[in-house]
Amino acid sequence: MIPARLEAYREVAPRGTLELLARLAERLRGRRFVHVNASRYGGGSPEILNRLVPMLQDLGIDSGWEVIVGDPDFYAAVRALEAAAAGREQHIEASMIRSYEETAAANGATLPLDADLVMVHDLAPLPLVRHRRDRGRWAWRCHTDLSQALRRAWHLLRRDVAHYDATVFSLPKFAQRVSVPTLIIHPSIDPLSEKNRDLSRTEVQQGLDRLGIPRDKPIVLQVAPYTASADHPGAIQAYRLAKKYVDCRLVLAGGGAADNPEGGAILAEVRQAAAGDADIHPLVLPPDAAREINVLQRAAAVVLHKPIKDDFGLVVAEAMWKGKPVIGSFAGGIPVQVIFEVTGYTVNSVEGAAFRIRQLLDNPDLMARLGGAAREYVRRNFLITRHLGDYLALLANLTG
Structure with missing residues (x-):
């Protein structure tokens, strides 16, 4: 029998998916699967664990989710390590490392981590593996x-990584060489979440009205934080080149200074670049703006996502699920999602992006064909039901 929570996905998941998940879970009943990360809120691992853990429980898997806690010194150390792991120069003091390791030791002594499989998410709880129980396997x-991790940062981190039974990355190119097996699991979107659920035309129009976006011209949309790597100025340049041939609006939607240290300065630059053009709309959205993003993606004719550097970039799959062709760069996981001339276009330059904007806006049939293919590609590859199956397979493979 398919649990009610999973049954809701029958109309969106590929045929046979729910039955496959139920059969796989039947083999794994009685095994305990615990996740550990640094927060229950926000994007990244919290967003997906808030959905996946209850689904695992519904399938009969004894699944839990624990959160490591620390003081401000610990979180400062984690931020510095995350920056260094991403390749940004950081001064990491011995006191930071001491706080990082002592916090892991304190949490390791109190968290209930006795399980068949413990999955530790990202850097904050990484050293917990030093305090693993005799029972069970551990995956990072x-x-x-x-x-692009700085050498000294990776040298520090890999000492702990070596004690895991496996590592899991979103893409092969994201991984460092390690002495334990490396597995690849793409992240996913939840098609029934507030950010991705179907909206009526009235809901979309009302959402645009609240945001102050007219719908008298085709909308070109880029959803990305206000950081230098997002390349909002490049999006503005591409829009202006395309607008010489096709009339359109550009909507830039991202978080403000509260979301990142450089946000305020980048937003000011974007607003200056947009000054004098009423068809450019730089929006500052709060962290919980799932509904607004849904509205914008459904209202858009074409979606841009051309960062200089990115992680997997699930905002691409979110737009594709809504039947939108995406024009993207080659950063991060974008090329895995944007299949050239099938689900959209990958481009190397502002001029290339402008050409594809013009081509799509001039060809409604092409937009519809690419958008339809994009939605089906996401259905087969990037929905949460596929992610759930990957985690069940991981549990089966690592625990025998």
Whole structure:
């Protein structure tokens, strides 16, 4: 019997998916699967665990979710390590490392980590593996790109990584060479979440009205934080080149200064670049703006996502699920999602992006064909039901 929570996905998941999940889970009943990360809120691992853990429980898997806690010094150390792991120069003091390791020891002594499989997410709880119980296997799930990690930071981290039974990355190119097996699991979107559920035309129009976006012209949309790597100025340049041939609006939707240290300065630059053009709309959205993002993606004719550097970039799959062709860069996981001339276009330059904007807006049939293929590609590859199956397979493979 399919649990009610999973049954809700029957109309969106590929045929046979729910039955496959139920059969796989039947083999794994009685095994305990615990996840550990640094927060229950926000994007990344919390967003997916809030959905996946209850689904695992519904399938009869004894599944739990624990959160490591620490003081401000610990979180400062984690932020510094995350920056260094991403390749940004950081001064990491011995006191930071001491706080990082002592916090892991304190949590390791109190968290209920006796399980058949413990999956540790990202850097904050990484050293917990030093305090593993005799029972069970441990996997480290890294959601970020470590390919450019500073040498001294990776030297510190890999000492703990070596004690895991497996590592899990989103893409092969994100991984560092390690002495334990490396597995690849793409992240996923939840098609029934507030960010991705179907909206009526009235809901979309009302959402646009609240955001102050007219719908008198085709909308070109980029959803990305206000950081230098997001390349919002490049999106503005591409829009202006395309607008010489096709009339359109550009909506830039991202978080403000509260979301990242450089947000305020980048937003000011974007607003200055947009000054004098009423068809450019730089929006500052709060962290919980799932409904607004859904509205914008459904209202858009074409979606841009051309960062200089990115992680997997699930905002691409979110737009594709809504039947939108995406014009993207080659950063992060974008090329895995945007299949050239099938689900959208990958481009190397502002001029290339402008050409594809013009091509799509001039060809409604092409937009519809690519958008339809994009939705089906996401259905087969990037829905949460596939992710759930990957985690069940991981539990089966690592625990025998």
